[in-house]
Structures are given as C-alpha cells and as structure tokens.
Amino acid sequence: xxxxxxxxxxGSEGSWRALEHAVALGEKFESQIEVVNVxxxxxxxxxxxxxxxxxxxxxxxxELEKIGDKVLEMAEEKMAKYPHKxxxxxxxxxxxxxxxxxxxxxxxxxxxxxSRGLSGIAxxxxxxxxxxVAQYAGVPVLIVK
Ligand SMILES: Nc1ncnc2c1ncn2[C@@H]1O[C@H](COP(=O)(O)OP(=O)(O)OP(=O)(O)O)[C@@H](O)[C@H]1O
Ligand SMILES: [Mg+2]
Numbered sequence: 467x468x469x470x471x472x473x474x475x476x477g478s479e480g481s482w483r484a485l486e487h488a489v490a491l492g493e494k495f496e497s498q499i500e501v502v503n504v505x506x507x508x509x510x511x512x513x514x515x516x517x518x519x520x521x522x523x524x525x526x527x528x529e530l531e532k533i534g535d536k537v538l539e540m541a542e543e544k545m546a547k548y549p550h551k552x553x554x555x556x557x558x559x560x561x562x563x564x565x566x567x568x569x570x571x572x573x574x575x576x577x578x579x580x581s582r583g584l585s586g587i588a589x590x591x592x593x594x595x596x597x598x599v600a601q602y603a604g605v606p607v608l609i610v611k
Contacts, residue, residue: 468495472574474502474565474595477537480580484610485541488578489548491608498551502568503537504561505530531556562598569603578608 473488475481485501492499507527534556545552557564569577582593592600592609600607 468492468497468576470498470500470572470574470576472500472502472565472569472572472577474504474561474577474579474599475537475541476503476561476580476583476595477533477540478580478583478586480582480610482540482544482580484578484580484608485544487608487610489545491576491578492548492550496550498553499545499548500553500555500568500572500574501538501541501545502555502557502565503534503541504557504559504564505534506561507558527558561595562602565595565599566603569605574605576606576608577603578610581609581611 468491471488471492473481473485475485488499491497505527507530538554538556542554555568557568565577568574577599579596579599581591581596582588583595585593596609600609
C-alpha cells in the first residue's frame, strides 16, 4: 500500500499543500512519488482530431512546455530532502483524463491532489480536475483542502 503515490501539480498553492501531504505519507510508507504536470493545448479540437501522438502534440506547445518545466522545477526544489525515489513528468492533454491514465500506466496505488487549483474560485469545494479524478480513478484519492 502507498508504494507509489501520484501527485498532480499545477503550480497552485493547493497542489503544493497536496505535495506536502504526499511527502508525509510517503515518508511513513517509503513510497516512490510521481509528480505530474499536465499541459493543456489551447487548440483542443486539433488535439482530438489527431491521434494522440505525444510528439506531434508537443511540437506546437513549446511555450506551455516551458511553464510545465517551471512547475516541475518548483516541485523538485520542494522535494529536495525527500529520502525516496521521485519522478517528474509532463503529460499533454485533458488534465483529469491524463492524471487517471498516468495512475494506471505507472501503477500508482494512490493519488494525492489539491481540492482547488489555479482557477482559485472558492465558491465550490472541488475544482473540475479534483472532482473528476475522485470520481473516476481506480485507486484511493486523497483531496487536500
Ligand atoms: N494541469 C494540471 N496538471 C496537474 N495537476 C493538476 C492540473 N490541474 C489541476 N491539477 C490538480 O488538481 C487539483 C485541483 O485543481 P482543479 O483544476 O480541479 O481546480 P481549479 O483550478 O480551482 O478549478 P477548474 O480548473 O475546474 O476551474 C490541483 O490542486 C492539482 O493538484
Ligand atoms: Mg484547474
């Protein structure tokens, strides 16, 4: 249990709080942590029209990729003292869908994420990503307030 924890981060305060909780859990369970940022191409229609060839999609998104790299760099700084393995990945596509697919592919046995993200509208308790991941992921999900 908790051998590999997926933490999706979007650079928001909520996602950094989620990372802190994942670290606390991971230190107890000696977990590997997978930190993932999903970049979302503006042209969603084009994304759906082409088969999801990672490289094709990526070419048109170098600006977005830079932001993704920056978010992962920030995560790396925060994880500097974590005593177990940490991996960082950028995924391209719809955030909730990519997060759920990544958890499956990488055989993560838990997901820890923030209740809200970059939109920061406090009106609802959950954002669309946290609510979809909670609803559709096949593994336990910890939503950090
Ligand atoms: N693009 C992303 N890549 C990785 N993780 C993400 C991404 N977007 C959201 N998350 C994760 O999901 C959590 C909740 O964010 P979510 O996007 O659901 O809320 P929001 O931005 O406030 O609302 P919405 O995006 O629905 O307008 C974040 O704290 C983060 O952990
Ligand atoms: Mg969001």
